[in-house]
Amino acid sequence: MERRKIKLTFSYQGTAYYGFQRQRNGPSVQKTMEDALRKILKQETTLHASGRTDSGVHARQQVAHFCTAARMPADRIPVAINTILPDDIVVLEAVDMPADFHARYYVTEKTYKYRLLNQRPADPFLREWAQHVKIPLNLEKMRRAAAYLVGTHDFTSFCSTRAVVEDKVRTIHEIRIEESKRDDSLPGQGFDIWLTFRGSGFLYNMVRIMTGTLVEVGKGKWEAEDVRRMLEARNRDIAGITAPAHGLYLWEVKY
Numbered sequence: 327m328e329r330r331k332i333k334l335t336f337s338y339q340g341t342a343y344y345g346f347q348r349q350r351n352g353p354s355v356q357k358t359m360e361d362a363l364r365k366i367l368k369q370e371t372t373l374h375a376s377g378r379t380d381s382g383v384h385a386r387q388q389v390a391h392f393c394t395a396a397r398m399p400a401d402r403i404p405v406a407i408n409t410i411l412p413d414d415i416v417v418l419e420a421v422d423m424p425a426d427f428h429a430r431y432y433v434t435e436k437t438y439k440y441r442l443l444n445q446r447p448a449d450p451f452l453r454e455w456a457q458h459v460k461i462p463l464n465l466e467k468m469r470r471a472a473a474y475l476v477g478t479h480d481f482t483s484f485c486s487t488r489a490v491v492e493d494k495v496r497t498i499h500e501i502r503i504e505e506s507k508r509d510d511s512l513p514g515q516g517f518d519i520w521l522t523f524r525g526s527g528f529l530y531n532m533v534r535i536m537t538g539t540l541v542e543v544g545k546g547k548w549e550a551e552d553v554r555r556m557l558e559a560r561n562r563d564i565a566g567i568t569a570p571a572h573g574l575y576l577w578e579v580k581y
Contacts, residue, residue: 328395329393329394329395330393330394330395330396330422331391331392331393331422331423331424331425331427332391332392332393332394332400332403332420332421332422332423333389333390333391333419333420333421333422333423333427333429334359334373334389334390334391334392334403334417334419334420335387335388335389335417335418335419335420335421336359336385336388336389336390336415336416336417336418337385337386337387337388337415337416337418338355338384338385338388338414338415338416339384339414339415339454340355340379340380340381340382340383340384340385340571340572341382341384341414341454341572342412342414343355343358343381343382344381345378345379345380345381345383346375346377346378346379346385346388347375347378348360352381355379355385355388355415356373356375358411358412358415359373359390359407359411359415359417360372360373362407362410362411363392363394363407365410366398366403366406366407366410367394367396367398368396369394369395369396371392371393371394372392372393373390373391373392374390374391374392374428374429374430375388375389375390375429375430376388376389376390376429376430376433376436376579377430377433377436377528377576379574379576380531380534380571380574381571382570382571382572383571383572383574383575383576384455384572384574384575384576385575385576386439386575386576386577386578387418387576387577387578387579388576388579389429389579389581390429391423391427391428391429400420400421400422401420403417403420404417404418404419404420432581433527433579433580433581434526434580434581435499435524435525435526435578435579435580436524436525436526436527436528436576436578436579436580437522437523437524437577437578437579438522438523438528438533438574438575438576438577439520439521439522439523439574439575439577440457440520440521440523440533440534440537440569440573440574440575441455441456441457441518441519441520441573441575442456442457442458442459442463442518442519442520442521442541442573443456443457443458443459443516443518443519444459444462444463444505444516444517444518444519445460445508445514445515445516445517446460446514446516447513447514447515453572454572455572455573456518456572456573457541457569457570457572457573459541459545461545462516463519463541463544463545464543464544464545464546465503465505465519465544467543467544467546467549467550468503468540468541468543468544468550469503470550471539471540471543471548471550471551471552471553472501472503472521472536472540472553473501473550474550474551474553474554474557475498475501475536475553475557476498476499476500476501477497477498478495478496478497479495479496479498479557480494480495480557480560481494481495481496481529481532481557482494482560482561482562483556483557483559483560483561483562483564483565484529484532484535484536484539484556484557484562484565485529485530485531485532485535485562486529486530486531486535486562486568487562488530489529489530489531491529491530494529494560496525496526496527496528496529496532497525497526497527498523498524498525499524499525499526500522500523500524500525501521501522501523501524501536502520502521502522503519503520503521503522503540504519504520504522505517505518505519505520506518521537521540522577523536531568533574534568534569534570534571534574535562535565535566535567535568535569537569537573537574538566538567538568538569539553539556539565539566539567540553540566541566541569542566542567543566548566
């Protein structure tokens with residue numbers, strides 16, 4: 327029977343999972359979805375995603391493909407699989423693709439967003455969705471620092487030492503830092519801050535390390551110009567901390 331290639335677009339809250347990729351020591355988005363596909367298609371499948379997300383990281387738009395000989399029409403797959411999946415994973419679309427399509431290798435651009443809650447009191451409703459920063463942040467300094475990261479650079483200083491790839495050169499097209507005032511009817515309310523990173527590709531923990539560094543600039547630990555020196559040093563030890571996973575969202579994948 328002829329095999330087809332199906333592209334899935336889906337969203338998930340990463341809180342309950344040990345990342346996207348299948349894990350031995352805990353639940354993963356990949357295994358949860360493959361188990362659900364096996365039930366509706368009556369055959370084994372393997373998902374190939376646009377990239378991995380770490381434990382606790384969310385995805386507004388993740389993309390993966392799989393091959394199957396099942397005859398179920400692609401547009402029926404979201405309805406069928408969403409009745410089986412847990413509520414924190416939702417398949418938005420399924421489309422038949424050409425045989426040479428690959429969800430990872432055909433990516434032209436990715437966008438990540440990182441959410442900060444910048445105010446003294448915590449918000450229990452955002453404890454799994456945003457990093458809480460009590461100290462008021464200097465956004466203008468953060469924006470000046472972010473400008474040094476835009477462009478094509480060797481991002482060794484902003485990559486986990488556990489990364490296995492040798493080529494650390496990546497291109498960042500844009501970094502935006504935007505804030506909005508929170509509800510003044512509650513005491514102690516500050517700002518929601520979103521950091522948007524748009525680029526051709528990202529290294530392991532790269533967005534979280536860039537975010538952690540920019541937050542420390544905003545707190546006054548470093549000057550904006552220090553980020554340029556961090557880039558040039560190509561040394562992970564001198565850049566900022568890795569921001570917590572729960573504030574990070576894979577926002578958009580383009581082909």
